Amino acid sequence: MTRPTAHRQRPLLNRRLAEFGTTIFAEMSALAVSTGSINLGQGFPDTDGPEEIREAAVRALRDGRGNQYPPGPGVPELRAAVADHQRRYGLAYDPDTEVLVTAGATEAIAASLLALLEPGDEVIALEPYYDSYAACIAMAGGTRVPVTLRPHDGTYHLDLDELRTAVTPRTRLILLNTPHNPTGTVLTREELAAVAELAVERDLLVVCDEVYEHLVFDGEHIPLASFPGMRERTVTIGSAGKTFSFTGWKVGWITASPELVTTVRSAKQFLTYVSAGPFQYAVAEALRLPDAYFTGLRDDLRAKRDLLSGGLAEAGFEVYRPAGTYFVTTDIRPLGEDDGFAFCRALPERCGVVAIPNAVFYDHRDQGAPFVRFAFCKRIEVLKDAVTRLKTLSG
Ligand code: PMP
Ligand code: GLN
Numbered sequence: 001m002t003r004p005t006a007h008r009q010r011p012l013l014n015r016r017l018a019e020f021g022t023t024i025f026a027e028m029s030a031l032a033v034s035t036g037s038i039n040l041g042q043g044f045p046d047t048d049g050p051e052e053i054r055e056a057a058v059r060a061l062r063d064g065r066g067n068q069y070p071p072g073p074g075v076p077e078l079r080a081a082v083a084d085h086q087r088r089y090g091l092a093y094d095p096d097t098e099v100l101v102t103a104g105a106t107e108a109i110a111a112s113l114l115a116l117l118e119p120g121d122e123v124i125a126l127e128p129y130y131d132s133y134a135a136c137i138a139m140a141g142g143t144r145v146p147v148t149l150r151p152h153d154g155t156y157h158l159d160l161d162e163l164r165t166a167v168t169p170r171t172r173l174i175l176l177n178t179p180h181n182p183t184g185t186v187l188t189r190e191e192l193a194a195v196a197e198l199a200v201e202r203d204l205l206v207v208c209d210e211v212y213e214h215l216v217f218d219g220e221h222i223p224l225a226s227f228p229g230m231r232e233r234t235v236t237i238g239s240a241g242k243t244f245s246f247t248g249w250k251v252g253w254i255t256a257s258p259e260l261v262t263t264v265r266s267a268k269q270f271l272t273y274v275s276a277g278p279f280q281y282a283v284a285e286a287l288r289l290p291d292a293y294f295t296g297l298r299d300d301l302r303a304k305r306d307l308l309s310g311g312l313a314e315a316g317f318e319v320y321r322p323a324g325t326y327f328v329t330t331d332i333r334p335l336g337e338d339d340g341f342a343f344c345r346a347l348p349e350r351c352g353v354v355a356i357p358n359a360v361f362y363d364h365r366d367q368g369a370p371f372v373r374f375a376f377c378k379r380i381e382v383l384k385d386a387v388t389r390l391k392t393l394s395g
Pocket of ligand 2 (some may be wrong): 041043
């Protein structure tokens with residue numbers, strides 16, 4: 001008989017990560033492939049971004065730009081382009097000291113939390129929250145404190161009193177996300193001003209995930225860093241994946257004060273060191289596309305939002321029409337269902353469509369149970385086909 005080795009005497013996966021399992025996006029995309037379903041689960045476009053930007057990446061590869069380790073903070077061309085991009089919001093950042101290029105927004109989130117949190121620090125996040133938030137808070141030894149966005153009158157709302165009472169002496173930072181995945185909420189000027197006031201009053205840092213900044217259909221995107229007292233305490237996160245429809249390139253960035261950028265870089269340098277060399281040059285060009293590109297992307301997705309939201313309503317779902325992002329959250333109770341997990345696992349078999357159960361984005365799983373998210377960053381004909389299939393559910 002062989003003696004158990006030391007590593008068999010306890011679970012291989014450490015306690016910090018044990019609760020997370022495989023991400024819902026991997027599970028649901030695999031289900032879409034294995035069942036041949038239309039994938040409205042994981043949020044990625046089914047057409048690539050602008051041809052000239054693809055060509056810019058090819059050119060960079062061929063010209064040998066970025067094929068070896070780029071500089072740790074990112075290539076100067078991209079840092080300058082990111083700084084110039086923030087000027088559209090009236091924010092001036094020094095490309096040399098106040099911009100850091102990351103391996104997608106995912107690494108920006110991870111590096112920010114790993115660098116800024118001490119074990120036991122509390123992090124307030126809007127629930128439902130993007131899944132990597134919980135995992136990264138856990139990896140950093142922090143404690144997540146969800147503040148729940150609540151649905152009524154067809155949209156989700158932030159309760160500012162709840163946010164205020166969630167702050168304790170142990171709160172280190174607020175991890176904000178606007179436009180918000182999965183609910184599509186775009187925080188208003190008044191809400192952001194209240195968050196800013198609270199952060200200043202309680203001396204909190206804010207990590208603000210603004211990856212959907214250009215996907216706003218109703219209202220406007222206002223960076224939190226532009227509010228009084230916020231520039232020096234906010235790490236703002238952006239991503240080329242969402243803005244230019246190249247999710248596989250994994251080019252993201254942060255803008256923040258020199259102290260915050262240096263702090264986040266302390267963690268980032270040991271995660272990936274650097275990434276995506278040639279793509280960084282291409283994204284630098286993308287950020288300088290004319291305004292027509294950004295409004296065109298928004299208008300295209302607005303039409304797709306309307307198509308899918310209308311179709312889902314006709315199919316019997318209660319629809320929370322998103323003001324931003326490329327996701328629409330629905331309530332499945334009008335269809336006589338209340339378990340989003342079971343519903344999403346059965347959906348490919350029932351009608352050949354894949355969606356995401358919002359419960360995975362909740363600590364209070366019961367509160368998220370009847371909600372299901374559909375992505376609309378797909379071709380019109382694909383969305384129409386999906387709607388036809390979804391209509392068979394109530395038939
Ligand atoms: N934040 C949010 C809110 C997201 O939805 C996503 C996923 N697309 C990310 C961050 C990660 O972005 P990236 O693909 O650039 O890592
Ligand atoms: N952000 C994408 C979504 O919410 C998924 C990205 C991922 O798979 N990590 O669908």
